[in-house]
Amino acid sequence: MGAPSLQGDPPREAAQPGRGTAYFGDVLGMMLWPVHRLIWADPQRRARKLLEFAEVEASGGRDLVRAAELTNDPVLRARYLAHARDEARHADMFRARGRALGKEMTGEGKEGLADWMAPGERGMEGLDLAREKDADLLAFLHLSESAAARDFARYARVIDKDPATRILFQRILHDEDEHKNYTRGELGRIAPRRARRVLWWARLRRLWKAYLRFATFFAGMIAGVVLTIQYFVLLPPFVWLARRNARREKPGWIGVGERVAR
Amino acid sequence: MKILGISGHYHDSAAALVVDGVPVAAVQEERLSRHKNDAGFPLAAIEWCLDHAGLSPNDLDAVIFYEKPTLKFDRVLTGLLQGWPGSWRSYPKAMKNMLGEKLWVRGLIASQLGISTRRVRCIEHHQSHAAAAFLTAPTQEAAIITADGVGEWATLTVGTGAKRADGSSEIRMLRELRFPHSLGLFYSAVTAYLGFTVNEGEYKVMGLASYGQPTRIAEMRRLLRPMADGAFMLDLDFFDFLGKVESGYSSRFIDLFGPPRRSWQPIDLRSEEGRRFADIAASAQALLEEVMVGIATNLQRETGLSDLCLGGGVALNGVANARILREAGFGRLFVPSAPGDAGCALGAALYADRILFRQPHKAVPDHPFWGPRPDEAALLRVAQEDGIPVVANEQLIEDVADALAADKIIGWVDGALEYGPRALGHRSIFAAPHDASMRDRLNRDIKYREEFRPFAPVVAAEHADRFFDLPPGGARLARFMSGVVPVRPEWRSRLAAITHVDGTARVQVLDREMEPRLHALLEAYGKRSGIPVLLNTSFNLAGEPIVNTVSEAYSTFRRCAIDMLVAGNVCLTKQRVARAQILENVA
Numbered sequence: 001m002g003a004p005s006l007q008g009d010p011p012r013e014a015a016q017p018g019r020g021t022a023y024f025g026d027v028l029g030m031m032l033w034p035v036h037r038l039i040w041a042d043p044q045r046r047a048r049k050l051l052e053f054a055e056v057e058a059s060g061g062r063d064l065v066r067a068a069e070l071t072n073d074p075v076l077r078a079r080y081l082a083h084a085r086d087e088a089r090h091a092d093m094f095r096a097r098g099r100a101l102g103k104e105m106t107g108e109g110k111e112g113l114a115d116w117m118a119p120g121e122r123g124m125e126g127l128d129l130a131r132e133k134d135a136d137l138l139a140f141l142h143l144s145e146s147a148a149a150r151d152f153a154r155y156a157r158v159i160d161k162d163p164a165t166r167i168l169f170q171r172i173l174h175d176e177d178e179h180k181n182y183t184r185g186e187l188g189r190i191a192p193r194r195a196r197r198v199l200w201w202a203r204l205r206r207l208w209k210a211y212l213r214f215a216t217f218f219a220g221m222i223a224g225v226v227l228t229i230q231y232f233v234l235l236p237p238f239v240w241l242a243r244r245n246a247r248r249e250k251p252g253w254i255g256v257g258e259r260v261a262r
Numbered sequence: 263m264k265i266l267g268i269s270g271h272y273h274d275s276a277a278a279l280v281v282d283g284v285p286v287a288a289v290q291e292e293r294l295s296r297h298k299n300d301a302g303f304p305l306a307a308i309e310w311c312l313d314h315a316g317l318s319p320n321d322l323d324a325v326i327f328y329e330k331p332t333l334k335f336d337r338v339l340t341g342l343l344q345g346w347p348g349s350w351r352s353y354p355k356a357m358k359n360m361l362g363e364k365l366w367v368r369g370l371i372a373s374q375l376g377i378s379t380r381r382v383r384c385i386e387h388h389q390s391h392a393a394a395a396f397l398t399a400p401t402q403e404a405a406i407i408t409a410d411g412v413g414e415w416a417t418l419t420v421g422t423g424a425k426r427a428d429g430s431s432e433i434r435m436l437r438e439l440r441f442p443h444s445l446g447l448f449y450s451a452v453t454a455y456l457g458f459t460v461n462e463g464e465y466k467v468m469g470l471a472s473y474g475q476p477t478r479i480a481e482m483r484r485l486l487r488p489m490a491d492g493a494f495m496l497d498l499d500f501f502d503f504l505g506k507v508e509s510g511y512s513s514r515f516i517d518l519f520g521p522p523r524r525s526w527q528p529i530d531l532r533s534e535e536g537r538r539f540a541d542i543a544a545s546a547q548a549l550l551e552e553v554m555v556g557i558a559t560n561l562q563r564e565t566g567l568s569d570l571c572l573g574g575g576v577a578l579n580g581v582a583n584a585r586i587l588r589e590a591g592f593g594r595l596f597v598p599s600a601p602g603d604a605g606c607a608l609g610a611a612l613y614a615d616r617i618l619f620r621q622p623h624k625a626v627p628d629h630p631f632w633g634p635r636p637d638e639a640a641l642l643r644v645a646q647e648d649g650i651p652v653v654a655n656e657q658l659i660e661d662v663a664d665a666l667a668a669d670k671i672i673g674w675v676d677g678a679l680e681y682g683p684r685a686l687g688h689r690s691i692f693a694a695p696h697d698a699s700m701r702d703r704l705n706r707d708i709k710y711r712e713e714f715r716p717f718a719p720v721v722a723a724e725h726a727d728r729f730f731d732l733p734p735g736g737a738r739l740a741r742f743m744s745g746v747v748p749v750r751p752e753w754r755s756r757l758a759a760i761t762h763v764d765g766t767a768r769v770q771v772l773d774r775e776m777e778p779r780l781h782a783l784l785e786a787y788g789k790r791s792g793i794p795v796l797l798n799t800s801f802n803l804a805g806e807p808i809v810n811t812v813s814e815a816y817s818t819f820r821r822c823a824i825d826m827l828v829a830g831n832v833c834l835t836k837q838r839v840a841r842a843q844i845l846e847n848v849a
Contacts, residue, residue, distance in 0.1 A: 051526050066296050069813040074647035227354035242343035251443055251495035256435040
């Protein structure tokens with residue numbers, strides 16, 4: 001089910017992302033093809049990833065509901081609510097397929113090193129919806145849906161031994177295309193003169209957020225290494241003290257005695 | 263004095279404002295941020311509390327944080343040291359977590375509010391729980407029990423509280439149990455084992471327990487061993503609170519009870535596996551009740567007091583609460599509307615007012631409605647924009663009662679938002695409680711949740727005994743839906759939608775004074791059906807916090823099978839919305 005069309009067809013350029021972006025996406029897609037094939041080959045990982053995608057879609061749907069609650073534009077409100085219904089349906093579809101695949105799973109599913117290279121939708125990427133203007137939010141959504149559509153198309157191509165999952169991706173892909181188009185169309189409606197500028201600004205913000213994700217990950221990794229070294233080098237003398245204290249402390253009630261708060 | 267209480271950084275952040283000894287505002291951050299169990303710094307909640315009272319941060323005499331971060335850091339670090347070298351994976355995570363923000367909370371609060379750190383103070387976690395339970399309760403003297411996962415070091419405390427004739431107040435902590443021996447962590451580990459989210463799914467374990475038999479209680483006693491002095495200890499071989507923070511159980515736990523349920527795996531109670539999970543839930547629940555009743559009984563004998571105030575997350579366990587009231591010897595049991603960490607914001611503020619600053623005690627209004635009020639005009643505007651006809655009617659109660667009698671489901675927004683996890687009549691979904699099909703309809707079309715989870719009823723206080731087997735003091739316990747009691751057998755078939763599989767219900771007993779409009783609705787519905795009882799469930803969808811504003815109520819109404827939305831005197835019905843939606847789709 002696509003979003004209802006209230007404003008006629010979107011502008012012609014709306015159906016496709018910028019040429020440069022598409023080219024970059026295609027090249028990246030070709031480069032990542034073996035990685036995606038590897039990631040989606042294992043049924044356990046496939047099941048786990050589909051269940052993760054279900055959570056992301058459900059969360060994205062909740063963000064869209066929030067956007068609907070906050071906008072003063074009745075057309076956008078209807079669009080967002082319809083979009084949110086789609087996301088909730090996608091979540092159900094991913095969950096059902098993940099559960100079906102996962103029936104034979106022995107654990108929660110293996111996580112691989114390259115796993116992060118096959119993301120689902122990123123949704124609103126932690127945007128503060130209350131502070132976003134409608135145009136900025138639409139631009140962000142448009143780019144997010146475009147990226148998701150590209151990713152899901154890639155996954156559908158590499159999952160050749162699991163037709164049910166491939167068809168699932170293709171069906172969801174159809175909706176993502178609809179979402180991509182309506183967000184671009186609505187952006188053209190509410191910000192006709194500055195739609196391109198807003199889109200470029202949103203691209204820069206996505207890039208910045210990607211950098212922040214990377215920087216946070218990198219900083220976390222460095223901190224992790226430093227703290228691990230600290231753990232093994234500095235802590236051992238204190239371990240003895242802590243264990244001695246633990247031996248002295250008996251389980252059961254500990255009197256608080258005179259600690260009276262008046 | 264103007265005192266702001268804050269809880270946060272673990273789960274369910276909140277802020278509460280006490281002015282001249284009386285609460286004026288309290289709200290959970292999740293209700294404003296719309297992120298369920300929001301654990302972040304509760305800036306939106308603080309801003310709302312101050313705006314509501316017309317204050318700026320500089321007007322505050324004190325800001326009180328609900329726990330002492332340095333003591334908590336001490337506990338975390340000591341635990342990691344004791345677990346060396348096995349705790350090496352947890353150490354970097356824990357240090358980043360603590361050193362990043364949590365340890366410097368006084369500075370953080372001061373910088374966020376733009377005030378001096380001298381005005382920011384921290385009190386102990388269980389002191390906040392004890393104050394939230396005792397200082398809000400309409401009792402002069404009571405025994406106090408607080409129990410949760412863990413605060414700084416304490417996991418369970420017992421003590422007494424007194425409000426004296428000279429206006430002074432006292433909270434006396436007698437003794438405590440310390441980490442890692444924790445009833446809350448024990449129950450949370452079972453919650454995780456059963457595939458539910460910790461700090462969120464504990465009530466699902468309680469619901470599931472009714473479908474099982476406590477056949478595994480002997481094994482549970484190996485995990486949690488009662489001691490001669492009435493305390494208990496956990497066998498730490500079965501738990502891993504450092505290595506597996508999210509789950510908390512070890513491989514020996516799995517050896518004992520079998521493979522855990524995977525979070526996405528549905529529970530089929532007709533299958534052997536489903537019954538195994540139900541039996542494990544029943545066994546953990548039975549043991550928790552046994553321990554809590556034992557501790558409460560000992561405390562009653564020791565203090566000779568007739569009132570008990572119960573705080574902490576464990577106090578959300580309504581089955582255990584009802585057993586304590588029946589068996590421990592107390593005449594009355596007070597559980598606040600927000601006994602968990604969110605309620606600590608109010609507890610911390612009251613503790614500072616009465617204990618730290620020695621202000622005279624003042625009675626705290628005995629209701630849970632401390633949050634934002636709905637804006638009916640906003641609903642009118644949104645409905646108008648969407649072309650949906652609205653009925654604004656001073657006599658809506660009769661229309662709503664008619665709709666309920668015709669098996670319609672009502673979304674109800676009225677007055678200030680509840681403080682705490684329960685919808686107690688201001689942000690509720692109401693339905694007729696008679697047929698099991700209504701329960702299935704709500705589960706399938708609105709709440710999208712597991713079939714084993716029960717729905718709660720609300721009943722007018724004067725009719726409660728007719729339908730429910732309330733123990734002495736039970737009406738008080740049920741004021742904030744804190745106790746699970748039997749539905750009288752002769753009414754179970756006519757109250758099938760709210761009667762759990764074991765014949766019980768987590769009833770809300772409503773005093774007219776607390777919520778006159780809802781009371782009038784119950785009366786009006788009673789005239790039509792002969793049974794003044796309604797099914798009352800929280801106004802939210804799965805995974806979302808309870809609605810706060812009318813916009814949130816409206817979007818929820820649009821997305822599920824609620825038939826009628828009522829906000830104050832404004833009403834929308836689904837037929838009209840459906841027509842508008844069809845027009846949208848056609849367009």
